[in-house]
Amino acid sequence: MTLLDDLRAQLARYDDDALTALGNRGLLRRAYKDLETQTAEIDAAADAEAVAVRVSGHVVRFDARGPAQAQCGCPAAGVCQHILAAAIALQRSAASGTESVADTSTADVDATRRDAAAVATSDPNLDPNLDPSPNPSVDADAAVDAHGAWLAPLHAALLAFDAAALRKHAGKAGYRWAWQYVQDLDPERGVAIGGDKHVRMAFAHPRIGFRYMGGGLDALIADAQPAQIEKYRVAAVLAYRRAYGATIEAPEPTGRARAAALDLGMDHALPEGGEAVREEARARLRERTKRLLLECVELGLSHLSPAIEQRFSTLAVWAQGAEYYRLALALRRLADHVEWLNARAGGADEHRLCDEIAFVYGLIAALDTAAARGAAPAHLLGRARNRYDAAARLELLGLGAHPWRSASGYVGLTMLFWSPSEQAFYSCTDARPEQQRGFDPIARYRAPGPWAGLGAPQQATGRRIVLDGAQLSAQGRLSGSDATVATVQALAPDASFLAQLLVCAQWSDAAQARAERKRSLLAEPQPMRDWMVLRPARFGEPRFDAARQTLVWPLFDEAGERLDLELPYSAYTEHAIGRIETAANAGVPPGTCVVARMRDDGDAVAEPLSLIAPDAATARSPERSPVDALYFDPAPAAQSGLAGALEGAWKRLRRVGARTDAPVAPATMASEIPAPLRELRHALLAQAERGIGPTVGAALTRTLEARLRRLRDAGFHGFPPTLAADAPLPEHLLRLHYLQLQYARLYDGGAESLEG
Structure with a gap:
């Protein structure tokens, strides 16, 4: 087979999308126009190692590497329209010849x-x-x-x-x-x-x-x-x-590891530095961190001194320098928690601290195992900061936005999008320190940006947005870069907004999906996957819990299971609370969907963002968007009048602190955790709070081994049958506590995260 035949066989696999990826759409259009008015001349005899194609007065040379490495005589750098035109000409010459790749025998x-x-x-x-x-x-x-x-x-x-x-x-x-x-x-x-x-x-x-x-x-x-x-x-x-099931060869060892494998001796050993030094520093860091964790359990979590807080802070700085970013964040949380305990702050909790210490112990063990294999999994190392990578083109549907204020003193506006092609949620946030004057998250919704071509975030709600030059992080966050260009488009006349969304109508399915994603305590957080589009079979009556200053709106699925939408009262949620009360009083149309974020705790609770009306699914006009942004949109005219008066009454009652409703009991999706696990947890927490003195060793060992036998009899074979003699009691306590936390996570995938 000649080179010309090889090129024809290769080019037969190119379609317009492949040619566009090779160049761009503009070059491809110009290439087709060139071929409409001119004839390409193919010369395969001029050089045995190349095929020359003359098109538009320029000569394009192809070798066995194909069009990606073709060279053109024109002054343009890279792939030009002449290369694309020559490739199309070779394709057409194969189709018109006697041999065709499509007719392979x-x-x-x-x-x-x-x-x-x-x-x-x-x-x-x-x-x-x-x-x-x-x-x-x-x-x-x-x-x-x-x-x-x-x-x-x-x-x-x-x-x-x-x-x-x-x-x-x-x-x-x-x-x-x-x-x-x-x-x-x-x-x-x-x-x-x-x-x-x-x-x-x-x-x-x-x-x-x-x-x-x-x-x-x-x-x-x-x-x-x-x-x-x-x-x-x-x-x-x-x-x-x-x-396809093939193994992939591991990379060669570097630095000291390679020198040790070759056994070159001290006189010829490689100098210390670079990756070898970092790995040694990481090993020392893991050992020191583990030692401090065991010391905390041995002393007792109720007896930790300010010196412990300082040591955790020092280790956090060390972890940041060693590029253990996830560990650094966890150590900073431990330092803060110890500080709260010493200050007797209201948020301090020895049981929560014990859970966090067990989590860090598990993270250290996972890092030890990875280091022994020469691996460095990204989900264990963490990231120093959000990294944004270029995305070629994104087509999104705007689902609304919400203003917020964080406990650390930041305020911002977050927009939410759905990608029909990727079947995933994405978000874009504009945030500032609260002390910075001139930034209002509510006013930001109607201000220009964040991308060129988008008049305001309001224009994205309920519409199709095409982003060119988008910057996307691994967590699904979009950058507000000026280099990104947004094109706002209406849906096609026969398109349905709801039909392009992934809708959940069974709350048990939602709970199971979240449990599958969070089976491991060390699984990397995926905040975008907490968002869902819910289709209730029935909307309950919203009630304002004055004791918690929280609106509770129950939703029921076809099986009668309950899921609560909750919104704590603040200046940023006041409008959304009023809108929900108004909509409920006027009657929510059947088939209405709710865009909501599932809360990361054991209760069946979500935070609403917007409503999607079924009868507005194919609306085109700005006056009738399919998405009702609860935080910003005014109530429809049909919901004014008496409902508006009731809304105003609710606001006035809240402002004076009136207790008009009894506390609302939250719904729950949590599976019942077996008694042996609950009893083990209570025993471990009590012991960690008291500490492990020198006189309790033998009795504590007997007690823990008795509990282990009971757990294994109940089918929990992940626990060891006995306590190994090669580890101290504080380490056994942390191991068992981590295991029971992991079992609890398997029973309840929505259990509260240990990372914030």
Whole structure:
């Protein structure tokens, strides 16, 4: 097969989206216009190693690497319209010839399958029984069996890239980064693999996708251009290998670890510094932190001195310098909590402190295990600050906004969006210190920005927003960067706003979904996944709990289960509370949905943001938006009159502190935690509060082992049968406390977070 045939076979896999990713939409349009008026001349005989195509007076040269590495004689840098026009001309020449990739014979299909099988059997790290279909998290369209003629050669080529080729492409540091990145990926949501005529691989964060139509690693075409694109290409190949069951080679050890493995002796050992020094510092930090945690339990949480608070603060600074950002934050919380206890502050609680100490102990143990394997999982290390990465293009639906004030003295406005394509919530926040004059979160809703092209956050509510040049964090937060351009669009005449949302009508399903996400105490927080669109079967009567200064609005699903919407009274929630009372008095139309954030505790409680009316689902005019922003929108005319008077009466009663309603008992979704677990928790908390003196060791050991036997008899085999003699009693107490916290989390996925 000649080079021209190879290029035609490769270009047959390009569609308009792939050509757009290679250049951009404007270049592709100009390329098609050039071909409408001019004829491209193909010269494959001029050079055995290249194919030349003359188009619009310029010569484009292709080699075996394909159009991604084609060169044009025009002065434009990178991919130009002439390269795209030449690629389209080669595509058309294949379609008009006698040989067509689309007409691949059965023998050719069998040959490509044999090529894929040969690669699989030649790789010692690959499962010989490998199914060409990837794991269930991969799109079924990518299965080689379904499109063997197109995808089998690409499948074989991607699996044929070995570690040496990947290191050569990205460098050793780039390969190490890519390997760790793939290790940290969520197999279900972190990467999507699919394709019809070519292979598509897309990462959730940063939002970057690759298309592979054949060729070398340079032929992986990205739809975004982050810095050091080579390491992202390597990550895409490693993610593809993992998805298809192939092992991926770990990076080479660095620094002192490599020198120790080679046993060069002291005279030839590598000098200390860099990563080796950091790993030693981290090991010392973990040991010192563990020692202080055990000391706190031994002394008793009711007897901690200000010196303990200072030591936690010092360790927090050390952890920040060692790039253990999650540990640093947890240690700062411990220091603050000890300070509150010494000051006898109202928020101090020895039981809560014990839970936090057990959590830090579990985090230290996980970091020890990861360090022993030479790994550094991102969810354990944490992040120094929110990092925003470029997202090529985002299409969002505006769901409203809410003003807020934090306990740390910040005020801000947060907008919420839904991405129909990603099936995920995103948010954008504009915040300032409360002392900064001139910033009003309520007025910010109608002020320009935060992106070019958006007149105000109000204009995004209930409309379709297209963001170009968006900056997105791993937690789903959008940056208010001036470089982002927003285009506000109305829905299509036959489009339904509600039909594009993921609606929950069963509260048990919501509780189960949240429990699945929070099964591990060390799972990384995902605040955007706490948002939901709820469709109640029936709305209860809202009542204002004057004792807690909180509005409680019960919602009931089809099974009669209750979920409470709660809004604590403040200057920022006053309008929303009045709107809810007005809407309830006027009668909420059946089928109305509520956008709400599930609260992170054991009760079935959510905080409402907006209402979505079913009869306004296809409305286009600004006067009738499908989304009713409770914090800002005025009440509809149909809800004025008597309801408005009642709303004013409620406000006046609250301002004078009138107790018009009895306290409202919260609903609960929490599963009943078995008695042996509850009893163990109470015993551990009481002992940690008192401390472990030298005279209680033997009796405490017998008591704890008796409880362990009872727990194992009840089916809790995660607990050890006895207490090992190689660990002190304070460490056993923290281990058992962490285990019971983990079991409690499994029983109640909505249990309160230990990280804020």
